[in-house]
Amino acid sequence: MELLERLGLLLQTERRRQSSLHGLSEVHLALLHYLARCNRFSNTPRAVSEYLGITKGTISQSIKLLESRGLLRKRPDKEDRRIMRLALTRKGTALARSGSADAWHSVLARxxxxxxxxxxxxxxxxxxxxxxxxxxxxxxxxxxxxxxxxxxxxxxxxxxxxxxxxxxxxRICMEHQPLYPCHPRRHRGTR
Amino acid sequence: MELLERLGLLLQTERRRQSSLHGLSEVHLALLHYLARCNRFSNTPRAVSEYLGITKGTISQSIKLLESRGLLRKRPDKEDRRIMRLALTRKGTALARSGSADAWHSVLARxxxxxxxxxxxxxxxxxxxxxxxxxxxxxxxxxxxxxxxxxxxxxxxxxxxxxxxxxxxxRICMEHQPLYPCHPRRHRGTR
DNA sequence: GCTACTAGTATCGAATCGATACAAAACAGT
DNA sequence: ACTGTTTTGTATCGATTCGATACTAGTAGC
Structure with missing residues (x-):
């Protein structure tokens, strides 16, 4: 499917262009986009890491950088204190929305x-x-x-x-299971 | 379109996984994939750069590395001696094909x-x-x-x-123009 | 208690990336 | 021819990213 490949690359290129406007890297912007659209069960570093396909260590660094720029806040979960909950600040939300996803949407609308x-x-x-x-x-x-x-x-x-x-x-969720098929995924842990 | 975003990321993740098996980076593998599928008008560094959305300089480095590993050959064009024509070696072709695109295809086939x-x-x-x-x-x-x-x-x-x-x-071509629409793109040069 | 496991962080080295500057070839105009 | 402009690709440099490894802290099971 060349089409999918091409569209994926364009998406990436577009993000890269956008992000360099703000002095960020492509991954940083992708991270903000994810946080802007995930639900409250999926706003942890681990989820981000699996979504973007990048190792925990790298994500940890990116988060530190984004936090230092005031684009997101992190605070430990109340029940499981190992877990960090990530939330966009107002500034972060604005930046995540200010994409040129508009261009895509206007094309899709036609x-x-x-x-x-x-x-x-x-x-x-x-x-x-x-x-x-x-x-x-x-x-x-x-x-x-x-x-x-x-x-x-x-x-x-x-x-x-x-x-x-x-x-x-x-909102997107890290535990999502499609409706139609098939073999259920074994999930460990209750939450 | 969350779906497209997700599929694009998966494609990237998959490439990354594959490429690390061979000690390459994700971009290198993307480059090989491109060369394996482009036509003879589109096998230049510039085309690669536009396809992947990466600057010329970076591409130049990647090409040097891939050439040193015997995955591709480059030779100047006979008519326009500024242009470098890139061609996969047998080893490069094998590596490009050895993807897990198979997984995608088998899913698509169903x-x-x-x-x-x-x-x-x-x-x-x-x-x-x-x-x-x-x-x-x-x-x-x-x-x-x-x-x-x-x-x-x-x-x-x-x-x-x-x-x-x-x-x-x-085969994919850098000069491709879709059929249905619209305003033609101004193209400079005759080839 | 003890062990196993999970979530996240720190650190280090290799590699990428983009910016800038550059060389060589084609091309356009006079 | 010759001068300037555009295009193609390369070289170099510094900042950043990435992944591997080792680590701490918290949870869960026995």
């Missing part, structure tokens, strides 16, 4: 909607297949997750048991 | 074909739109190019005037 839906489904299936064969995580939105359960008043994550607001359904 | 066709068309349109708005090149196959012309015996590139064999139609 395409026929049902074609896009089919395309999205196909890509999602591809991702699910890759997860199965290679063990990668999908990192998709709770709204498409196998663990999503409906309660009387709203939604809930079957894995953590926590309630989900409507706005949570669009 | 998906419904017409969905994939729709998806491919949508992505192609997206790419075309991006090219138009951001000035990036599409780097797609000659078979989908506006410059493709049919002659009595076969095909020809309308831009360079050179004949194209059937096998050329699947």
């Amino acid at each position: 395409l026929p909607k049902d074609d896009l839906a089919v395309a999205a489904r196909a890509l999602q299936a591809l991702l699910a297949g890759l997860q199965e064969s290679n063990g990668y995580r999908t990192f998709l939105q709770c709204g498409t997750c196998r663990h999503l359960e409906s309660t009387g008043s709203g939604h809930r994550c079957g894995l953590t048991g926590q309630p989900l607001k409507a706005s949570d359904l669009d | 998906l419904p074909k017409d969905d994939l066709a729709v998806a491919a068309r949508a992505l192609q349109a997206l790419l075309a739109g991006l090219q138009e708005s951001n000035g990036y090149r599409t780097f797609l196959q000659c078979g989908t190019c506006r410059h493709l012309e049919s002659t009595g015996s076969g095909h020809r590139c309308g831009l360079t005037g050179q004949p194209l064999k059937a096998s050329d139609l699947d």
Whole structure:
């Protein structure tokens, strides 16, 4: 699939261009983007590391740098004090949003909607297949997750048991499991 | 489009994993992949640089390294002696092919074909739109190019005037122009 | 208590990356 | 021819990144 390869590279190039405007590296911007879109179960260094495919050590450094520039804050989790929770500051959020994702969206808006839906489904299936064969995580939105359960008043994550607001359904989660297939991933730990 | 972002990152991660097996960096492997799939008009350092979104200087270094390992050869073009033509050696080709693109393909093969066709068309349109708005090149196959012309015996590139064999139609070209839209890109020079 | 495991940090060396400056060839104009 | 401009690729340098290893602190299981 040359197309996917090309689009991925363009995405990367675009990020690189954007990030150099602010004196950051491409990875830093990718990290901010991730934090701007992940849910509250997935804002840890480990999650970032798995999402970006980079080792913990490097992520740790990047986080230190971003924190020193006032783009994010980190604070230890109250229940498990090993875990650091990352949160964008106002400045960080602004920077993450100020992307040229606009260009992409305006192009996407001009395409026929049902074609896009089919395309999205196909890509999602591809991702699910890759997860199965290679063990990668999908990192998709709770709204498409196998663990999503409906309660009387709203939604809930079957894995953590926590309630989900409507706005949570669009955020990406490190525990995401696609709906359609197949062999469940063994997950260790309860949260 | 979180999906595209995620797939792009996975592609990158996969390359990184693969490349470290051979003691190369991710970019090096991407370079080999590109050379394995580009046509004979697009095998120059400049093309690589634009495809990967990396500066000329860096590319030059990478090429030197890859050449020293016997993965590619470079020789000056006969007509324009500024230009270096890059070609994979047998060893380089083997390494480029030995990817785990297999995993991707086997997953793709299990998906419904017409969905994939729709998806491919949508992505192609997206790419075309991006090219138009951001000035990036599409780097797609000659078979989908506006410059493709049919002659009595076969095909020809309308831009360079050179004949194209059937096998050329699947290779990616730096001068590629999508069919459907729109405002033509000004291209300088005749080749 | 003890052991095993997980999350994150620190440090170090190799390598990448981008910026700048540069050389050589093509090209355009006069 | 000749002068300046553009294009292609190289060289060098410093900052940054990356991954490997070793490490600390916290949790969990027995």
